[in-house]
Amino acid sequence: MKCYDAIVVGLGGMGSATIANLAARNARVLGIEQFTPAHSRGSSHGQSRIIRQSYFEHPNYVPLLIRAYELWRNLELETGLDLMTLTGGLMIGPPDCQTVQGSLASAVQHSLPHELLTAAQIRDRFPAFNPPLGTVGLYETNAGYLRPELCIQAHLSQATKSNAELHFGERVIDWQPSSSGKTAIVRTEHNTYETPSLVLSPGAWAPSLFRFELPLVVVRQVLFWIKPTSGTANFLPGRFPVYIWETLDGTQFYGFPQHGPESDGIKVAVFYNEEPCDPNRLSLTISPTLERQIRECLTTRIPSLTGAIVKTVPCMYTNTPDHHFILGKHPVYPSVTIASPCSGHGFKFCSVVGEILADLAMDGHTQHSIEMFSPVRESLQ
Ligand SMILES: Cc1cc2nc3c(=O)[nH]c(=O)nc-3n(C[C@H](O)[C@H](O)[C@H](O)COP(=O)(O)OP(=O)(O)OC[C@H]3O[C@@H](n4cnc5c(N)ncnc54)[C@H](O)[C@@H]3O)c2cc1C
Numbered sequence: 476m477k478c479y480d481a482i483v484v485g486l487g488g489m490g491s492a493t494i495a496n497l498a499a500r501n502a503r504v505l506g507i508e509q510f511t512p513a514h515s516r517g518s519s520h521g522q523s524r525i526i527r528q529s530y531f532e533h534p535n536y537v538p539l540l541i542r543a544y545e546l547w548r549n550l551e552l553e554t555g556l557d558l559m560t561l562t563g564g565l566m567i568g569p570p571d572c573q574t575v576q577g578s579l580a581s582a583v584q585h586s587l588p589h590e591l592l593t594a595a596q597i598r599d600r601f602p603a604f605n606p607p608l609g610t611v612g613l614y615e616t617n618a619g620y621l622r623p624e625l626c627i628q629a630h631l632s633q634a635t636k637s638n639a640e641l642h643f644g645e646r647v648i649d650w651q652p653s654s655s656g657k658t659a660i661v662r663t664e665h666n667t668y669e670t671p672s673l674v675l676s677p678g679a680w681a682p683s684l685f686r687f688e689l690p691l692v693v694v695r696q697v698l699f700w701i702k703p704t705s706g707t708a709n710f711l712p713g714r715f716p717v718y719i720w721e722t723l724d725g726t727q728f729y730g731f732p733q734h735g736p737e738s739d740g741i742k743v744a745v746f747y748n749e750e751p752c753d754p755n756r757l758s759l760t761i762s763p764t765l766e767r768q769i770r771e772c773l774t775t776r777i778p779s780l781t782g783a784i785v786k787t788v789p790c791m792y793t794n795t796p797d798h799h800f801i802l803g804k805h806p807v808y809p810s811v812t813i814a815s816p817c818s819g820h821g822f823k824f825c826s827v828v829g830e831i832l833a834d835l836a837m838d839g840h841t842q843h844s845i846e847m848f849s850p851v852r853e854s855l856q
Contacts, residue, residue, distance in 0.1 A: 479505045479640075481836045482661055482670040484647045484684065485677035486512070488519035488623060488822050489814050491630035492829025493674055493836075498637035500837060505670075506639055507663060509646035512631055513624040516757065517678045520624060521698045521788050523731050523742060524822035525717045527564045527618035528587050531577025532798065532820060535847050537585040539827050542843070546826035547621065554629045557622070562712040562732055564618020567597065567604075568721030570611045575721070578613040590614045601716065603709040605778055618717055620731055623822055630829065647677075647684065652808050659810050672836040675805075676814040679754035679791040685813055687806060689855060692794045695752040696819065697761060699769050700740040702782030707733070709779070710741050719746065720776060728772040740785040745769060746819060747792075754791060761787050792819040795855065800824075802831060802848040804839070812836050813850060 483494045486508035494506040510516055526544070530536040547559045566578040582589040592614055594606040606612070635641060642663075650661045650673060659673040677684045679693045703710055715732040722728075727746035734742070745768055752758070766784065773780050795801060798818040805811035812835045816828050827843065834841035 476660070476667050476669050478669045479503050480670070481672040481674060482507065482668055483674045483676060484650075484661065485675065485680070486627075486631065486641065486643075487517050487676070487678050488627060488825040489678075489816055489828050489832070490674070490676035491627045491634070492825045493676060493832040494639050494641070495630040495633040495637070496829040496833035497836060498634045498639035500833060501637075502837060504639045505668060506634065506641045507645050507647055507661070508641070508643050511643055513627040515788070517754070518791050518793070518817060519627060519678075519822060521742075521790055522622065522624070523620040523734055524623050525564065525618070525719070525729060525731070526559060526621050526823035527615065527717070529566065529578040529582040529589055529613060529615050531566060531574050531581065533577075533847070534581040534584045535844065537581050537587070539824060539843060542830070543824050543827040544617075546830065547626075550626070550629050550633070550826060554632065556625055556629050558626050558629060559619060559621050560712070560734070561617060561619035563614060563616050563716035565592075565597070565601070565612045565614050565716045565718040567606060567610060567612035567718055569609065569723060572721040572725075574719055574727060575611055575613055582613065582615070588616060601709075601714060603706060603715055603777055603779055605776055607775070614716070620717055620734065621822060626825060630825075650684075650686075652810065657810060659808065671810055673811045674814065674832050674836050675811065676832065678817065679793050681793055681813075681815045685805075686808075687813070687850070689801065689850065690796050691815060693752055693754055694748065694792050694794060695750045695757060696744065696748055696790050696792055697765055698742060698744045698788045698790060699784055700742050700786040701773070701780055701784055702740040703779045704782045705779045707737060720772070722772065726772065728769065738785070740782070741780055743769060743773065743780065745772065752791065757789055757791065759789060793817040794819065797854040800848040801850050801855075802828065802845050803850045804835060806851050816848070
């Protein structure tokens with residue numbers, strides 16, 4: 476049986492960053508992925524992911540975000556790839572909503588540069604938006620988007636350069652502790668491997684691989700690309716930021732400026748849709764209800780974004796009840812580290828999560844503050 480210093484299962488957003496980090500520390504590492512590099516059957520595809528700092532989810536994320544930005548920029552320098560584009564970001568909604576108030580709390584607590592805009596100012600600066608009277612927006616210049624497929628490829632190429640062994644098209648069937656309890660034995664369709672340090676970053680497949688009861692719910696989320704009916708120039712970066720818009724009933728929808736060919740349209744989606752799914756049977760069908768929901772979000776708020784739907788792409792979130800991540804040592808098997816940094820907002824953190832998981836795998840601890848993501852926290856009981 477072949478033995479490695481560390482094995483990473485799942486080379487998507489998080490696993491690719493982790494294996495790059497581990498390999499850079501001169502560890503003898505193996506990465507195992509059931510599909511191809513940067514595939515579109517998990518959670519890390521669809522051309523773009525929002526990255527932002529005034530984080531409405533909780534101010535504790537901000538220090539991790541600052542480090543994530545630094546690491547993304549380092550990765551760009553090392554690979555020469557264009558991974559992150561800052562377009563500015565607008566968190567918009569009624570004045571007392573979580574999207575605005577939560578962003579403001581993070582911005583104030585961490586002294587992040589930001590502006591508060593009224594509905595008229597938003598309309599003036601970003602003419603495609605038509606916010607109802609009373610709406611406000613927190614604008615930050617440090618927001619934008621990442622190119623997820625390219626980010627994964629960049630991390631994988633860094634890992635290969637540092638001599639990591641990467642196996643694609645190889646599914647892990649199961650793993651178990653060895654009889655001594657000091658190592659884990661990983662069984663795939665093709666082979667069996669042993670390691671004193673196993674990292675599980677299997678995305679939507681986490682419930683079947685963690686060997687630990689967690690209240691995770693895997694849901695399907697659909698991305699839409701829609702044609703503007705007029706004013707296409709108003710959707711270009713500079714006139715159109717990335718945004719998350721909360722409506723009066725608490726629905727959040729979000730989108731991006733045009734970042735592909737004009738014929739592709741503009742990307743938009745609803746943040747949280749509870750449509751539980753089986754990751755092995757991800758449906759491509761778009762129900763009329765989903766289409767109606769996104770149309771309802773856009774009709775009055777971005778009135779020129781009401782043309783034909785050019786493309787739809789399904790993707791998966793792995794949600795925890797409190798929508799915070801799971802990152803830490805396995806509560807039963809100390810040789811195993813588990814990671815489910817998703818709940819629909821994890822991609823921007825991949826670079827720093829890679830660093831954290833490599834710390835946990837090699838040293839058993841990290842300097843980053845991750846208590847909030849404990850696999851045994853109260854909200855998961
Ligand atoms: C529609 C959508 C929009 C999003 N928007 C944003 C956004 O704007 N900003 C943001 O920050 N985040 C966003 N997210 C969330 C973010 O993309 C995820 O948090 C992140 O991609 C999760 O990465 P992961 O590595 O956990 O999962 P994945 O990238 O899916 O990686 C898991 C990998 O494990 C592999 N695997 C699983 N089981 C096995 C096995 N048994 N054997 C071998 N390999 C296995 C899978 O094939 C997969 O490649 C969005 C997600 C979706 C779906």
